Amino acid sequence: MRIKRFLAVLLALAMILATAACTKSDDSTNSDSNAAQGADNNSAASGDTGNKAGTGDSASTEPVKLRMAWWGSQTRHDRTIAVIELYESLHPNVDIEYEPMDFDGYFNKLATLVASNEVWDIFQLGSNFPTYQSKIYTLNDFIADGTIDVSGTTDAFLRIAADEKGNQVGLCSGVNTYGIAYDPALFAAAGVAEPTENWTWDDYKKACTTIHEKLGIYGSSKFDDWQAGASMGVNQEGFGIGFFNKTNDGLGFTDYKMLSDYLQMRADLVDAGAYPDPGACQEISDIENDFVVSGEAAMTWVASNQFVSLCTAAGRELKLINPPRKSANGPAGVSIQSSQMLCVSSDSKYPAEAAKFIEFFQSNIDANQILLAERGIPTFTAVREALAGNLTDIEKAVYEYVDVVGAFDTGGETVNPSSPACTDTIKEQYNYYLNKVIYKEMTADEAAKAIYDFAASQF
Amino acid sequence: MSKKINAPDKSGRTPWNRFVYNTNTVGYVFAAPFIIGFLIFTIIPMLSSLYYSCTDYNLIEKENWIGLSNYIYLFQDPRFLNSIKVTLQYVFLSVPTKLAFALFIAFLLTRPSRLVSFYRSLYYLPSLIGGSVAVALVWKELFARKGLINTNLAALGVSTINWFGSMTAAKWPIIIMTAWQFGSSMLIFAAGLKEIPGSYYEAAKIDGANGRKIFWKITLPCLSPVILFNLIMQLISSFMVFTQAFVITAGGPNDATMYYALYVYKQGIQSRNMGYASAMSWVMLLIMGVITAIVFKTSKHWVFNEAEG
Incomplete structure (x- = not known):
């Protein structure tokens, strides 16, 4: 009898531990990656005050895990995923988890992530960005230190993804109307x-x-x-x-x-x-x-x-x-407007890595040969010229209409x-x-x- | 048994051993998974929602204490009042339909037949899958303008119904879907029917009662405690209707299916008025509490209790 009861207590304890482990599993994966990135984080943390974590990990080959989400149609999902895979093949240390969503679902999820300080590292916003301003990691410093090269676009195109104080809240994914x-x-x-x-x-x-x-x-x-x-x-x-x-x-x-x-x-x-x-x-x-x-x-x-x-x-x-x-x-x-932009979240552990991906996404010609201006007409001149060569009639009609x-x-x-x-x-x-x-x-x-x-x- | 805690210890146990082998300890350890889960996932969220209901929390900025303003504003919000109206309408239409249907099928399945258990499982199936988004999407297609229902109506020469475009028709697909998930109520009814002693029926038959009389005078009164249980359970779950309305109609047209829980979601998550949505949830708790209490109070008059009878 005594042994039986002891066994029962033991089993019950095991069950409690198991449930505790279950509820914490989400956290533990995070803290794992935290631990793995300990050294890297130090440089990021020291850079945080100066807001230029970029220089530290730009040459890093340590594994980086980024999360990204966007809203859109199936065409957009397919093409964006292809670009993510392209980026991962060029940067084997970067692993991007993505969440394609529809418009309503995207903003509902975003609201809950904002509340829990877990906004995706790379996320998409439209003209409603002031609502989420507190969660946006502004790109000014990355532009200043060259993490993001903006020489291929114009000030006017940069300004449509900036607030009235001149904070670069994101990089425009394309213009539309x-x-x-x-x-x-x-x-x-x-x-x-x-x-x-x-x-x-x-x-x-x-x-x-x-x-x-x-x-x-x-x-x-x-x-x-x-x-x-x-x-x-x-x-x-x-x-x-x-x-x-x-x-x-x-x-x-x-x-x-x-x-x-x-x-x-x-x-x-x-x-x-x-x-x-x-x-x-x-x-x-x-x-x-x-x-x-x-x-x-x-x-x-x-x-x-x-x-x-x-x-x-x-x-x-x-x-x-x-x-x-x-x-x-x-x-x-x-009028012509920024259809949407990609932003870096202030919850991100690797803002510089996220910024580098955004630069690649908006200005890399190979990436944009996959995206094919589905988010609007690209704002980087070289990309626009590269795409102009082989536009379909439908795409031409869009360009003409925007003109x-x-x-x-x-x-x-x-x-x-x-x-x-x-x-x-x-x-x-x-x-x-x-x-x-x-x-x-x-x-x-x-x-x-x-x-x-x-x-x-x-x- | 070591029930007597302060009894002299014959086997010379240490206090630790006495604690571990104590019946109460064992009980609490077994109950601990539930108690911990209940505290973390029910009590703490409830208390924080009570706090947020007195603030203007919007998920993004730090909340400000605004007292009872949310509660006062609730009763000036026509959309909120409308959501109460349509939810009550839904509850009073769907619960009796579902229970009547469940009782009817349970009654049919009391006949001794080898296939009874097979049919029971079959009819229970909708209860298992019925709350899912997938089934709601199927329902949306069934009742669409050119969906299966309307195609069949047209083939029969009946005029088609614009289910989701009409404020009066839109609630019916959702009510029908709820009634279709009668399985769990049916099982409980079936168990209740089995409990009624066969001698009652025999005595009634000898006295010359017909089938209808037997049902009204014997089956229903003997089943009334089970009916009460099912009624309460279904009332509560009906007040919380969400998935069907969210997926099928999104609350439309013109708020005709903007049920309470859906409006809470719309305010809380979509418009990010978390404080307001929390206040709404507490009012809902109150309303459900009152309705359940009324059902319990009146049950004295219609629930047959063998112990008293």
Whole structure:
């Protein structure tokens, strides 16, 4: 009996130890790599104060483990992974763990990683970077000490990935702009004239309803409502007017009615069956299964760099045009911007190694022959020239479109590369009120006023 | 047995040995894995969420103490009130459907047949896999505009239903999915049915009671304690509905399926209002506590207890 009980206690203890070991397993792998990197860490730690850990480990051949994540479509995942493998083959001591994700999942995960101080060493951000500024390891020192060579790009391209104080928050992965991809054959079949640079939202609405009536399909697929109706929509009201002001500490417009036309139009189009209802929009998970791909819609909203994926998935001829304007002679509202950038996290143990990878990713010609400008037109001159030689017709169309947008009259205004930290919350509320208008629980005017008041209350 | 702790020690044990061989020690050591897990993964997170619910924590910046503002704002938030409304609606539609279905199948499977255990396993399967994302994705395809359900409706000449585009229709695919996972309730019902003494049925038959009367007068009252148990368990799990709504409808259209847990997630993770989401979770605990208490209180009137009866 006594022996039995002793055995039982022993077993129970073993079980406790086992569970303790399980819960700690995550940490132990980290501390293992910590220990392995002990010597290296010392140099990094001493460099941390001066913020130039770079020089220390640049020649190091000790194993380095980096984590990287990004959002995007399958094409982007495949190409990015290929570049990571290329980098690993050139730097056998570097091991990069990657996490390809979709947009929502990416930012949900990022939020939790920020809270637990475990942000990926290399991560992707857009104009929403001010939200995560505390987690960004600025690249100024790496540029100063030559870890990142920026001689191949221009100041203008560097500035679109920097904050207003001149901190280089990342390196731009490419420039893009928003546009409308449309299927000329469907337009012709419905007897609708193809859109021109000066087309207006009225033209768009008419095209949608006519195509729906003639062909029984959606005139238009899912738009980025926040961009189309608010961010870009307000820009279209006049030069120098924007949803947020230039310093990102308040709204940049005073008349809430600037928001109401778009809300009303969206509700009317859903009513008419010319635009997918919210349930149908739910069926679109990414650009590759957009209704344009299946021929169920004649046009859709894209970022210019998505156009290639869209055309490849559709397998038909599609064309690219700027979004409709509020008035034929008014501002186009769209502008060239950094589509996204790669940043180094301040949680990283090897910021210099991460920075070196980012430089490789953005400026290496072999790497970009794999990436093929899928994240936007490259900002390094040599890369752009190397790619220019063998562009497909689709890629050429994207380059031409970006040139067209670049030539639009901006009234001398420059683009603000960042948006305030509360943008996500306001965007969420915008979509909430838009649904209220679609389901007739609010008028467009009431919703516009509510959105304006909510946005103003965030500052 | 060495139960008497202070008894003189015949075998000359040291205090350490006495401690190790003590029944209480053994008990606590065995319970330790659970106690440690419960403290680390339940109690500590709960207490920290109680603290965060009085702050404006947003995951990124250091939190500020804001008192009860989150709780006060909750009741001015129309989206929150709507989430309570749709969640209650979901619970009151899905729980009775699921339990009725589970009882019906359990009743059918009481017939003596060799295939009973096979069928039981078969019907239990949805309970095992039903909560998964994969099944939710299948459901989304089934009820899509051109999915299997609508294709069949069209083939039958019935007008198709825009399941996820209509605010009234969107909840049904989710309710049906919940009811489909009736397996575990069914097993518990089946066990309860077996416990009812056959002599009751024999006596009723001799008195000339028909099948329906037997069910209402004997089966249901004798089964009522099991029904109470299933009811409570299902109420609680239904209030926490998340995966199905998250994957299938994402809360839409127009918040028609923006269930409580989903809204907590949306506020906490997507909009990074962790403090607000924590406050919401505590209100949910309160609501569930009240509803469970009401069920228990009223159960005196409808649960048949043999000890009293």
